[in-house]
Amino acid sequence: MHPYYQHYSVSWELNKIQEQIESLENWDVLYNEAIVGAIRLAYDEDGCYLRDLQVSEKFQNKGIGAAALSEVQRLACKAEVAHLRLRVFKISPAYELYKRTGFTVDKEDDRFYYMSKSIAI
Numbered sequence: 001m002h003p004y005y006q007h008y009s010v011s012w013e014l015n016k017i018q019e020q021i022e023s024l025e026n027w028d029v030l031y032n033e034a035i036v037g038a039i040r041l042a043y044d045e046d047g048c049y050l051r052d053l054q055v056s057e058k059f060q061n062k063g064i065g066a067a068a069l070s071e072v073q074r075l076a077c078k079a080e081v082a083h084l085r086l087r088v089f090k091i092s093p094a095y096e097l098y099k100r101t102g103f104t105v106d107k108e109d110d111r112f113y114y115m116s117k118s119i120a121i
Contacts, residue, residue, distance in 0.1 A: 024051055027075075029068050031059055039068055041075065047083030047116075048076035053094065065094065069101050073119055084119060087112045 019043055021040060022023055029037030036059040040052035055065050086103065088095050096112060103115040 004057040012024060020051075027071070029053075029055060029064060031062070031064055037068065039072060041072065043079055043081065046083040046086055047074070049078060052082060053086075060093075065097050066101055069097070073117075076119055082118060084117045085115070087114045 012110070022043075022062045025043070027039040027041070028035045028050050029039060037055035038052065039050070041052050043051045044113040053065060053068055053072070055068070072076075073084065086098065088098060089111060090108070090113060098115055103117045107114045
C-alpha cells in the first residue's frame with residue numbers, strides 16, 4: 001500500500017494507521033497455515049466496507065485474493081448486510097480482481113475507484 005500512498009502524495013502516518021486498524025474487524029489471510037495477508041472490515045447501516053485486503057506480493061496471482069473476497073462475502077452475509085463496498089487506488093492491480101469478482105464502479109475521483117457489490121443474504 002505504501003507505494004500507492006507515495007504515488008499520490010498521501011500521508012503515511014504509522015501511528016494513525018495503527019489507530020484506524022484497531023477500530024476495524026481484522027482477519028488474517030492464511031495459505032498453507034502461514035499468514036500471507038490481512039482483511040480489514042467495517043460495518044454500517046449500508047453494508048460491509050472492505051477497508052483493506054492485503055496479500056503479500058510473493059503470494060499474489062495464486063487465487064488467494066479471490067478466496068479472501070469469498071470469505072469477506074460470507075462474513076457480510078453472516079452479518080446480514082446487502083452490500084459490500086470498497087475503494088481502490090486507480091493504479092492498483094487489485095482493481096481487476098474486484099471487477100472479476102463482481103464489483104462495479106459507482107464513482108471515481110483522481111485517485112480512487114469506489115466500488116460495490118450486492119450480495120444475497
